[in-house]
Amino acid sequence: MKLILTTEVSGLGAPGDIVEVKDGYGRNYLVPRGYAILWTRGGEKQIASIKKARDAREIRDLGTAKEVAGQLGALKVKLTTRAGESGRLFGSITTADIADAVKKAGGPVLDRRRIEIVNAIKSVGSHKVSVKLHPEVSANVDVEVVAG
Structure with a gap:
């Protein structure tokens, strides 16, 4: 299952990352809790706004x-x-x-x-x-x- 992370998940990735996870983990844990959304072409556009928000919070260098x-x-x-x-x-x-x-x-x-x-x-x-x-x-x- 291909997902786009919306929050940081320890051991998996940061907001805006596209990850491949097992179906059950994505369907039963990540998506219902709001940690990720299903990957779509339209979802790709949301990645830009998620990464922009992350860059504003993150320490630069x-x-x-x-x-x-x-x-x-x-x-x-x-x-x-x-x-x-x-x-x-x-x-x-x-x-x-x-x-x-x-x-x-x-x-x-x-x-x-x-x-x-x-x-x-x-x-x-x-x-x-x-x-x-x-x-x-x-x-x-x-x-x-x-x-x-």
Whole structure:
């Protein structure tokens, strides 16, 4: 099955990419969730607008990505959230929460889809979060979660 990706799918591709996947994966997962649309000749025209939007969000080149990674490495990000007496959070910290906290701390504006949380953040303390800035550059951000 030939599809056009509308959002980034880990291990498959970026928005605007034309991919060939198994029928069941495309029909039962990618298309119903809005991650992809069926490939058609008319769909080819939509790729241009999808790629234009992606270019506006994406960090342009490797040098800029390394510069942003340096900024993120020096940044102290602090998140205040509700927690129980044992230090366990009510809920968990999301990628959107981290993107907002980085912006408030004076860092660059990050796309929440580029932030990768390996282990769910469900307790107070210091946590490491990875941000994929460029295909060749990723940065680690130290996030301090405190009860508030």
